[in-house]
Structure formats: C-alpha cells, structure tokens
Amino acid sequence: MDPKDPLLSHQYEAVLALADNFKKITVITGRVGEIESSPRIRIISTNWKPGHGLRNLYWLFAKAIPEIIRGDFKSVFYHMTDLQCALFSPLVRLRGRRQYLWYAHTFKSKYLVFASWWVTGIITSTIGSCPLTGKLVRPIGQAIDQEKFMPIPFNELNFDKLIHIGRFDKSKKIDFLISTAEELKKNFPDIILTIIGSPANQESRSWANDLIKNCKPRVEKGWLHFKEAIPREQFPIEMAKNGCFFHGYLGSLDKTLIESTMLRVPVITLNPEYISIFGTWSKLPISDLKDEYQAFRTLSTDEINYELARRLEVAHRDHSLRNWIEQLATLLQ
Structure with a gap:
C-alpha cells in the first residue's frame, strides 16, 4: 500500500x-x-x-x-x-x-x-x-x-526515440532490446534507446551490472541510456519525451503495454498476449522485433493515427x- x-x-x-x-x-x-x-x-x-x-x-x-x-x-x-x-x-x-x-x-x-x-x-x-x-x-x-494516462499529442512523439520502462530483469530481454536497436540503427541512424528500471533482486542486479558494463561503448556513443526505476506517476512524462515503447517480454500482458497504448504511444513488441488483443503493425504474424519496427516505420501518418485510435478504444473498453x-x-x- x-x-x-x-x-x-x-x-x-x-x-x-x-x-x-x-x-x-x-x-x-x-x-x-x-x-x-x-x-x-x-x-x-x-x-x-x-x-x-x-x-x-x-x-x-x-x-x-x-x-x-x-x-x-x-x-x-x-x-x-x-x-x-x-x-x-x-x-x-x-x-x-x-x-x-x-x-x-x-x-x-x-x-x-x-x-x-x-x-x-x-x-x-x-x-x-x-x-x-x-x-x-x-x-x-x-x-x-485512464485518467492518469491521457493521450500524448501525436506531433510530440519522436519515433526514433525508443524507450523501455520496467524491471531490469533478464526475463524482460533488455539485452535483446539493445541488440535489436543496434541492428535498427543501420537503417535508422538517429535511433536512441532509453532503458528505465531497476533489478528486482540480487541475482538480477548482478546480471544488470554486467550488461551495463558491457554496453559502456554504446552509452559513450550517445544512443543508449540507462536510468533507475521511476515512480509510476512519472511514466507518462518519460513516454512523452520519446516516441515508441520498445518491449521484448514474451510472458503475460505487462501493464506498461496497456499504459503506453492509453497514452497513444506506438508499442513495438513480440508479446503474444498484446498481439492477440491489438494485432501487429504489419498486420501479419511476426517473429522478429526488428521487422515489426520496420513495418511500423513504413506506415503513413494517417495509418499510424488510425491504428493508435483503434488500440486506444480497445484499451479503454477492456483494460x-x-x-x-x-x-x-x-x-x-
């Protein structure tokens, strides 16, 4: 409490x-x-x-x-x-x-x-x-x-700025998100990835420390950022500074996925529960996060706006x- x-x-x-x-x-x-x-x-x-x-x-x-x-x-x-x-x-x-x-x-x-x-x-x-x-x-x-997760104006979103907010645990596939963002930079050189979260236990902390240490060159190049966990009320503020919620967890439906959807922020994920409810940007079955992001970036502004509005309606109705x-x-x- x-x-x-x-x-x-x-x-x-x-x-x-x-x-x-x-x-x-x-x-x-x-x-x-x-x-x-x-x-x-x-x-x-x-x-x-x-x-x-x-x-x-x-x-x-x-x-x-x-x-x-x-x-x-x-x-x-x-x-x-x-x-x-x-x-x-x-x-x-x-x-x-x-x-x-x-x-x-x-x-x-x-x-x-x-x-x-x-x-x-x-x-x-x-x-x-x-x-x-x-x-x-x-x-x-x-x-x-939903009163705490009001839609962010579309023109304030920068789709080159990817963000993940959640526990800094191995199950959240933080390392996978980083390697995928690095691959995407070959076609989208302005991509920046921000990881916000803290480990839940000592085992996760040891893993997180090793990952951050290994990612030091990426951080020094300026496209990768790590931040400690934030209070939940700051979630919309951090999301508004970025443009896409980047997510790799394959388990249950994370609350952050629905919160991002209510903020009208594009969600790029492989999470099967989210996809079963909201679908994919490519409208096809996907198995690669890089392909999902690339499919998203091929859409027009009108197409993205329509899909964000559709997903928002589903989120308000069911979640x-x-x-x-x-x-x-x-x-x-």
Missing part, C-alpha cells in the same frame, strides 16, 4: 476504487506509504523488511490469523500474493467465505497450484496470462486508471480500472 512504489502502486489504486463498492475493506499489507485515510478502509501492516524471512512470516501470521478466524468478512481477495493465498486459503475455505487470487504470470508457481485447490476462483488479465485453465480462471483485463473494479466487485460481493 504505497502509491510511490514503482512496481506496486496500482495495489493502492485498486483498494481505493474497491472501497466505493463496499462498506468496509480490511487490508493486510507488508508496507504502508503516504496514503489518504478513509473510514471504509482499515489497514493492518506487517512491517515487512527485506532479508528477514522468518520475522516477516511470523508477523504475517500474527496479523492475519486473528482476522481470518474472528473477522467479520464476506470474501477475500489476494492481490499478487500467491504465497499468502496458499498459506491462508484452507482456513478461509473452512470459514465458508469466497476467495479469489489475482495471478497474471505465465510461470506456474507451486503456490498457485496449491491455492487452486481451495480458492473460489483465480482472476487474471487475459487467458494467456495464467498458466492454469478451466472454469476456475476468470480474465477481467488489466486495471489502468480500464473502472471495468476491472466492476467485474472484481461483482465477484467479491
């Missing part, structure tokens, strides 16, 4: 929006930032500390168990917390309460599998964003507050926070 967290600030948005649909919401969270108070929201913090696994687990149980055993609640929503769901879903099941887990990753975690035996349902963004299938899985789109909250509240009530 921290609106300043670069990765998890949307959890705070979700709680605020859900509060309009319920008389009372109790939130058990690891950390609380500077948030607005609300008579409908009760927050219990376990004061999570990095590197203190046993201590964190103790306080999680100490805070959660009394609420589960004696609390007056109708349903439970586990937001991006498959481990906690695996721990507590059997107890919630014994109390006869509805419970749903939000899981939007293609990796099949052992906690997800165990929790699936107990929960009422598993909520995800798209069918392909969850490794489980069947009636238990309910796709309801992403939860993007807005309003739509997400309506569907989630219906399940939880």
Whole structure:
C-alpha cells in the first residue's frame, strides 16, 4: 500500500476504487506509504523488511490469523500474493467465505497450484496470462486508471526515440532490446534507446551490472541510456519525451503495454498476449522485433493515427480500472 512504489502502486489504486463498492475493506499489507485515510478502509501492516524471512512470516501470521478466524468478512481477495493465498486459503475455505487470487504470470508457481485447490476462483488479465485453465480462471483485463494516462499529442512523439520502462530483469530481454536497436540503427541512424528500471533482486542486479558494463561503448556513443526505476506517476512524462515503447517480454500482458497504448504511444513488441488483443503493425504474424519496427516505420501518418485510435478504444473498453473494479466487485460481493 504505497502509491510511490514503482512496481506496486496500482495495489493502492485498486483498494481505493474497491472501497466505493463496499462498506468496509480490511487490508493486510507488508508496507504502508503516504496514503489518504478513509473510514471504509482499515489497514493492518506487517512491517515487512527485506532479508528477514522468518520475522516477516511470523508477523504475517500474527496479523492475519486473528482476522481470518474472528473477522467479520464476506470474501477475500489476494492481490499478487500467491504465497499468502496458499498459506491462508484452507482456513478461509473452512470459514465458508469466497476467495479469489489475482495471478497474471505465465510461470506456474507451486503456490498457485496449491491455492487452486481451495480458492473460489483465480482472476487474471487475459487467458494467456495464467498458466492454469478451466472454469476456475476468470480474465477481467488489466486495471489502468485512464485518467492518469491521457493521450500524448501525436506531433510530440519522436519515433526514433525508443524507450523501455520496467524491471531490469533478464526475463524482460533488455539485452535483446539493445541488440535489436543496434541492428535498427543501420537503417535508422538517429535511433536512441532509453532503458528505465531497476533489478528486482540480487541475482538480477548482478546480471544488470554486467550488461551495463558491457554496453559502456554504446552509452559513450550517445544512443543508449540507462536510468533507475521511476515512480509510476512519472511514466507518462518519460513516454512523452520519446516516441515508441520498445518491449521484448514474451510472458503475460505487462501493464506498461496497456499504459503506453492509453497514452497513444506506438508499442513495438513480440508479446503474444498484446498481439492477440491489438494485432501487429504489419498486420501479419511476426517473429522478429526488428521487422515489426520496420513495418511500423513504413506506415503513413494517417495509418499510424488510425491504428493508435483503434488500440486506444480497445484499451479503454477492456483494460480500464473502472471495468476491472466492476467485474472484481461483482465477484467479491
């Protein structure tokens, strides 16, 4: 529950929006930032500390168990917390309460599998964003507050400026984005690539440090830039300085893909979930990010504007926070 967290600030948005649909919401969270108070929201913090696994687990149980055993609640929503769901879903099941887990990753975690035996349902963004299938899985789109991601004027975008914002992890294929941009510079010499993000753990940090070190010549030439993670509210500001969102992750549907689409920024990606919803710039199946960018650059201004408007309409219809909250509240009530 921290609106300043670069990765998890949307959890705070979700709680605020859900509060309009319920008389009372109790939130058990690891950390609380500077948030607005609300008579409908009760927050219990376990004061999570990095590197203190046993201590964190103790306080999680100490805070959660009394609420589960004696609390007056109708349903439970586990937001991006498959481990906690695996721990507590059997107890919630014994109390006869509805419970749903939000899981939007293609990796099949052992906690997800165990929790699936107990929960009422598993909520995800798209069918392909969850490794489980069947009636238990309910796709309801992403939860993007469109009021915070207003379209950027088309004439302010520079399509030679590519940007990627997200975790600096190997799975995000940062190295692939860099090598692809270098290849594209042969035909588009003015291309600049900006990578914004920080590693999620020590393993990723070691990998990121090695990559940045190896990319020093590219940085010195001035076409490659690295920046640390930014607060989520700065995402539109950074996007407006560039022209295309460059993306290589092949897993679930990243929120940044939808946020870029709502900003009316062209998305260049191989992500199968995004392509299944919005299509490609070439209108053909693609297997190469370089080919997708080149196909985009062959389009006229009118063609690009038309496609950006079409994708924006789909994003607003299926992936807005309003739509997400309506569907989630219906399940939880």
